[in-house]
Amino acid sequence: QSALTQPASVSGSPGQSITISCTGTSSDVGAYNYVSWYQHHPGKAPKLMIYEVNIRPSGVSNRFSGSKSGNTASLTISGLQAEDEADYYCSSYTSSTTLVVFGGGTEVTVL
């Protein structure tokens, strides 16, 4: 069982917006702004999409945005496109001795 809780799957039609939640605790997501999101297409290297809650690295589409409220972080994909179909993982720094925790991953399907 992963330390951060994500929905197993989220789907949407092309052009729609979807949001993926990532729920942690007051020791990780709620305590730090070191929350990041990764996109993973099978067989490829995971790609950093958002870091420090809401910062997009250079080259990442502005259709991807991040936010946080309390112990829950969220990734929103707007204007959903076929190429967005992938697995998405959240991660956070934690005050526990584990230091870094991940979510279980969310499979995004474009209908």
Added chain:
Amino acid sequence: QVQLQESGPGLVKPSQTLSLTCSVSVGSINSGGYYWSWIRRHPGKGLEWIGYIHYTGNTYYNPSLKSRVTISADTSSNQFSLKLTSVTAADTAVYHCARLIGYSYGLDYFDYWGQGTLVTVSS
């Protein structure tokens, strides 16, 4: 663009040692404030951070694996390695290496990853 590539046996027998190497292209693993990490993904499950080696040579391991893990670096080859001893079927996973951005007061994000290599533990 930094690229990371994992290499090593895809099949390891139970009780033996899993050994993987990550080759880093562009830039030296001996420079900058980077934490060179290993992460694994069990089939059908989420990601698990295994640990890191800092460019200073300091290491840190996930407490759940600490007794069995060693991460080391070969700066002359610009590679870092993972050794996991006494493996069982529960260690079957895709193993990724990644570069972690961090500071003395916290670990931030993984900006570059390898595509991963599947290691199966089976007799």
